[in-house]
Amino acid sequence: MEQVQLNSNVFxxxxxxxxMIKKGSEAIYxxxxxxxxxxxxxxxxxxxxxxxLKSENATEDFQRVINQLxxxxxxxYQQSSVLVYGDFEYDEDALIRMHSICHxxxxxxxxxxxxxxxxxxxxxxxxxxxxxxxxYLANHEGRGIGLFSKAIAYILQENGFDTVEANEELGFADxxxxxxxxxxxxxxxxxxxxxxxxxNPKKLKALKAAxxxxxxxxxxxxxxxxxxKKYLQTKVKKSGHMG
Numbered sequence: 001m002e003q004v005q006l007n008s009n010v011f012x013x014x015x016x017x018x019x020m021i022k023k024g025s026e027a028i029y030x031x032x033x034x035x036x037x038x039x040x041x042x043x044x045x046x047x048x049x050x051x052x053l054k055s056e057n058a059t060e061d062f063q064r065v066i067n068q069l070x071x072x073x074x075x076x077y078q079q080s081s082v083l084v085y086g087d088f089e090y091d092e093d094a095l096i097r098m099h100s101i102c103h104x105x106x107x108x109x110x111x112x113x114x115x116x117x118x119x120x121x122x123x124x125x126x127x128x129x130x131x132x133x134x135x136y137l138a139n140h141e142g143r144g145i146g147l148f149s150k151a152i153a154y155i156l157q158e159n160g161f162d163t164v165e166a167n168e169e170l171g172f173a174d175x176x177x178x179x180x181x182x183x184x185x186x187x188x189x190x191x192x193x194x195x196x197x198x199x200n201p202k203k204l205k206a207l208k209a210a211x212x213x214x215x216x217x218x219x220x221x222x223x224x225x226x227x228x229k230k231y232l233q234t235k236v237k238k239s240g241h242m243g
Contacts, residue, residue, distance in 0.1 A: 011063050018062045021184050027058035028184055029065060033084065038123070045127050048088075051081040052185055078138030082185060083123070086131035089190055095132035095218065097122035097197040098182060100140030103147050111225050112154070118220050122197050125218070133189065135182045143167065144176035179206040186212065 014031075021028040032050030053074070059065065078101070088094055099122065105115030119134075126132030142150030145167060153166040164174045183206065186194070193215035196204055207214050 011066065014066060015062055018065070019188060020058065020060055020062075021052075021188050022058050023184060025056070025058060027055050028181055029053045029055065029062075030185055030188060036083065038083070040120070040123055040127065045085070045123075047083040047085050049081060049083055050185070050189075051079055052181070053079055054181055080138040080182065081136050082182075082189070083134045083136070084189065085126050085133070088131055088133055090192070091131040092192060093129075093131065093215070094190065094192070094194050095122075095126050095129045095197055096186065096194045097126070097132075097134045097220075098179060098203050099134055099136050100143070100177060101136060101138050103141060104150075114221075114224070121220060125197060125220075133186070135186070137177070137179075137182055140177045143172075143174070144178070145170070145172045175202060177202075179203065180210075183207065183210045183212065 017031055017034075019030045021030060030050055030052045033048035034050070036047045036049035037044050038047055055065070086094075097118075099119055100115070102110075102113060102115035102119075104110035105113045105117075106119050109116050122134055126134060141147045142153060143163075145153065149170060149172065153161075153163070153170060156166040156169060157163065161169060167174055187210075191213075193213035194207075195216045195218055196207060196214060197218045197220050198204060199219050199221065204214065204217055
């Protein structure tokens with residue numbers, strides 16, 4: 001597909017909304033903020049929304065980057081994003097959530113996991129707190145194994161395997177998620193300390209290892225049912241999740 005040359009008037013509307021975060025020869029392009037009114041339990045809450053795209057070739061020619069979008073087939077891949085609430089850059093105390101995409105839980109409301117509950121609850125916690133950000137990490141499906149592999153793992157789980165065993169039987173690690181890109185975006189948006197909404201010690205470790213100032217952790221449990229009880233117990237017993 002032939003690249004489209006962007007109209008200069010259109011580009012002038014976009015250039016101030018794009019930021020390049022350089023990582024060696026690679027780059028993360030962050031676009032936003034964009035006003036995003038969200039329905040949260042019947043109440044409209046306005047967030048600031050950003051999305052990002054990683055590229056192997058860093059260039060500050062943003063017009064060239066945009067010109068290539070129509071031929072990049074980005075719909076075949078997932079891009080991550082972040083919802084920001086309040087004065088995230090400057091407020092002293094901010095909550096953040098590194099939320100891994102869960103197609104079945106977040107979209108369909110599956111009760112095999114607690115992901116959909118955690119997504120909505122963390123958004124509520126952030127808005128009630130007054131400042132924060134929810135990072136929605138699109139390459140984390142099934143703890144990093146992808147949606148198709150997750151479906152196969154679910155079949156194993158229906159036949160007696162727990163979450164960890166199913167992933168390992170398919171040749172995957174228990175948890176192969178990587179937070180490097182999200183951490184770079186967080187650094188670009190805020191330098192002050194953050195409180196992490198999580199039960200997962202690996203997320204806390206990743207932030208601290210990157211040198212980010214972490215002021216604390218807030219647990220996030222709930223929506224326990226007959227469908228996800230074993231799944232949640234496995235998180236604690238085998239994956240080290242904290243209360």
